[in-house]
Amino acid sequence: MKAGPQSAFATFGAEAEYLARLTWWMVGGAVVIAAVVAAMFVVAIRSPEGAIGDRGGRRLLMIAGGLVPTIVLFALLVTTLPAMRPIRAEAGDLRVRVTGEQFWWRVRYQPAGAAAVETANEVRVPVGRTTVFDLAAGDVLHSFWIPGLAGKVDMVPGRTNRLVVRATRAGRFRGQCAEFCGLSHALMAFDVVAMEPAAFDAWLAARRAPPAVVADAGMRAFDAHGCAACHRVAGTRFAGQIGPDLSHLAARATLGAGIRPMTRANLIRFTRAAPDVKPGARMPAYDDMTDADAVAIARWLETLK
Amino acid sequence: MSEETPGRLHHGLRARILELRVTLWTLIVPPTVWAVHFLFCYLWVAISCAKMGGFPRFPTAFVAGTAAAIAVILASGVIAWVQARRPGDPPPHDQSTDTDRTRFLAVATLLLAALSAVGVAFTAAPALMLTDCR
């Protein structure tokens, strides 16, 4: 059993580590209880008539059926209740607003005392610091789940839910939408990168500057096909808000909300036939886009680092 | 009849309890109290958090509600205890007689009172350990 990037056992957050330990403890307890009950059934079936009398049976019922479970369950409840208290967040903590959309993630970093950074489909967290996620939904219900970091929290239209986390080690991980949200619910994931604090600060500062944009044929094709109606690219006049922010698209590891590696072939395919790759996505198909245009757009997008 | 099972209860009270009717409705008194207490806890939190912005330092209403619930369950348990011990054969109470029907219902009520008391204790535990609206 090799834990993948989205496993609750490949932990990199304080809450997930506690939950992984809790899981193993409870599994252990469950195995013991199941074994004892099974053994009692075997003994009960094999024992001769009257092996226990009415009184003995009622005593068994009261102790094994009533008292013991009550004590075990109460102990379990009381020991796990404190874990429900969320990590305490301070005013100066990094806040990240993540909005679930069909079928991608709008991500906005709001560090204390600095300008916000808008991006999409990738979440980065600093190791050792407290990060506050403000979780919202743009259209329907979604659920924000990074198993290695913490439990999931739903994104509910009209509400803002909060999840406070603290990453404990650096690495690349994966998160996914956990609440059924429509046709491409299965195709709504995102990359998660936990970084050392200094590296994180440097990265966030770099993101605040626009990418070096080359005004080439690809950019013109991007414009001509109306891509800017939905997508924003910092440093250009493209400022669409409907779809994911493409400002530093090529710096992300995956395309289409964590479902395809960031390769030119995938960029071309997604650009021309998004509904095939992602059923129900709002991005239309561009069947009449020429090969030359598609390649040019893909090349241009690859320069956005 | 009180000679056979000398309880700590006052004899007049015991006799009164033995006269109480035992029905399907009295059977569900303890769990109903649990349900009412549960609903009370839920509403108390919902209204405190949504309308008052938090809990008072000492949750008077919550403590009073819980104490009342425990008291009613306890009372119904004591009544059931007395009624279950009215004279007759040992369990199982499976004769087609008034006494056995009453004793059976009383035993079931007693057990339900125990479960309901445990239920109230379970429900009340969180309020001792979590004290804010986050």
Next chain:
Amino acid sequence: MSLHAQDDPQLRAAQEERLRATWKPPQGLFLRWTDTNNNRVGVWYTLTAFGFMLFAGVLALIMRTQLAVPDNDLVSANGFNQLFTLHGSMMMFLFAVPMFEAVSIILLPQLLGARDLPFPRLSAFGYWSFLIGGVFVSGSIFFNAAPDGGWFMYPPFTTRTDLSGLGADIWMLGLSFIEVSSVAAAVELIVGVLKCRPPGMRLNLMPLYAWYILVVAVMILFAFPPLIAGDILFELERLLGWSFFDPAKGGDPILWQHLFWIFGHPEVYIVFLPSIALFAMIVPTFARRHLLGYPWIVLAAVGTAFLSFGLWVHHMFTTGLPKISLAFFSAASEAVAIPTGIQIFAFIATLWAGRVVWSVPLLYAVGSIAIFVIGGLTGVMVAIAPFDWQAHDTYFVVAHLHYVLIGGTLIPLFGGLYYYWPLITGKKLSDRIGRTAFWFLFAGANLTFFPMHFSGLMGMPRRVFTYPSELGVDGFNLASTIGAYVFAAGVLLVCIDLALSPRRAKAERNPWAAGTLEWLAHPDDEDWGIRSVPLIESRYPIWDQKDFVRKVDEGRFFLPDAEEGRRETIVTTVLDARPLQVLRLGGPSWKPMATAVALGSVFILTTYHLYWWSLVGAVATLAMVLWWLWSGTAEIPEKDEKPIGHGMTLPLYLSGPSASGWWAMFITMMADATAFSGLVFGYFFFWTRHEDFPPSGVGMDGPGAFWPMVALGVSLASWAATVAAREVHARGGVSAARALLAAGALLSLAAVGAGLAGPWTTGLEPKLHVYPAIVWTLAIWTSAHSGVGAICQLYALARSLAGRTTPRHDADVRNITVYHHFLAITAIVTYLTIGLFPGLA
């Protein structure tokens, strides 16, 4: 005891001839479907539910095939969403709950030594509603129009007509229709258990299955109506654009989750407890002794029923509610494991104390408990909220719920099938095939669902039509798929065994040597149910009562005859089963079927937005119901009383709280009041959600206090007139009662107008905001009930004028008074809430 009469074989033969003629099923291609006898209706019901189960199982196999390998494209995303939505919805609404009701319709009269249930036509109505609604919902997948929003139908995805099509309406309306039939069956079963027990079967002697039926049916009564309330809000939003779940207009999607899970969690126990009930019959039979800890089982059943209503938020642990609210539900979810454990240990203790005879039904019982225990333990885990934040909406939960439902519903039902098949058909199923099938089912279930615990915690969410290889769950998924086919092979074996049954010879009577009443059934059974209604002195009368079977067969107990050629059964008191009445039962009739068709048309036509036609359907339904009641209920008998043997004479007519009809009305109105409280919950829920509730602005100021207070006054006056009518009527004041009923009807109609006048005159615009929408909903609900109240009063008036209601035979007047009691409570709550609460808030 005057047993001598029954010593005469000729007399017995003559009695049997009369019983046979009375209970003769209708013949003919169409007429045979008008039968209402519980044996037939129960069997149709069971077979239909079984068919839906197989259908939903095939849907699951297709899903598992799609998920066998990563990035598979056998099924499209759209197809997959329809598959899992329909699989879950069908298994819950068209299989698990109806199956319990179907089996109970067959078994309950036999368990209680009754000739039939108290309202056979209501059972038939429930069946036909179930069939129509079920075919409508499940058939939609063949038109690629099946619901695709998940069996939980969470808005706003499902309320947005641009995102979800007709399927959502089919789900809401089709299943609402089935919920109505479920509630109808629950009414039937509750009255059956409380009022139709044989003389002597006091509460402490009731078969445990009957206890469970009582508990489960009461749970249905309180669990389904909140969902019906939710359905109403949902369709008002979808069809009329009223706002309840749309945050842009003050709504909140979380309200639906509350209403759905207030239904949804008790539902789990509604489908699980009947299986425990089957175990409670099977285990004593094969332990060859009384079940040990009878009051403990009753405790567990009643306790589970209550606790199960305090669990619903554990389906909403991740929605961001205050942690302390979650903790209450977490605590209750832990506590509910206690009664569950008690039941399992009662079986262990019984087997331990008894002399176990190994058999196929016992194999199924023990095996399914093993599976269920695993599901129960993972249930304790997911009840811990922090753990649930990881496990929720992943394959871990898929594993958990299938362990619970397969171990707690499906395999026990197969066990019940092997146990009760001889009772229903007179033939045993094959032990060999049964054992083989069991091991396929057992191995298949574990191979399918055990790996899902791992795939879930390794990051696989639920309801995904595909998954990438990088998660590392390929092997687990392939194992699950193989397991699903192994399980399917087990089901197929059971089906083959069933198909071979007609070719097998009849078994002996009571082949398991059981001790409970239902095993009186004879392989060559007649349609009359039981030859004579016995006097019960034990929990296991066949084992304990001397010459019991012979005495029943020779008609030496009660009601051995059908002198007047009428179908009859005995009504007794609730606590002690003292005989009260000989109840005349409804015979074959096409009216239940026609009523179901009419009611079904209302729901189905509304789905297609054919509102005028559905109004026609509604009028037809009302007409059919009235005709059915008029022609088939509260009939004045040709004589006051009749002898039932042993020198006992019972009245043929009862009214008031001792009569079965009164109980049916009372219980139905409990369900109605529960649905209403769901709507009231909505009002106050929105109050907690908004700083300014009620809001102010054009179209939102209302309904004022004046009209609601007028409506309240008129409603209470109508109630007082009804109660007065009942009282003077009972004292012989027939004309005064008629006048009061007529006045009451006028007052009820005035209440309709006054109730609607509040929101109408203040111009509340329900499309604008949730406040006007919920006020209108409460006003319409209450006004509609006042309208029905007027119909009730006019009905009683008409019955009196037609001579079908007299001071001596006044069931109609008493029953409509029960309705008006509830109506008065509804009016008080509604008009105080919408009229005065805004001033307070």
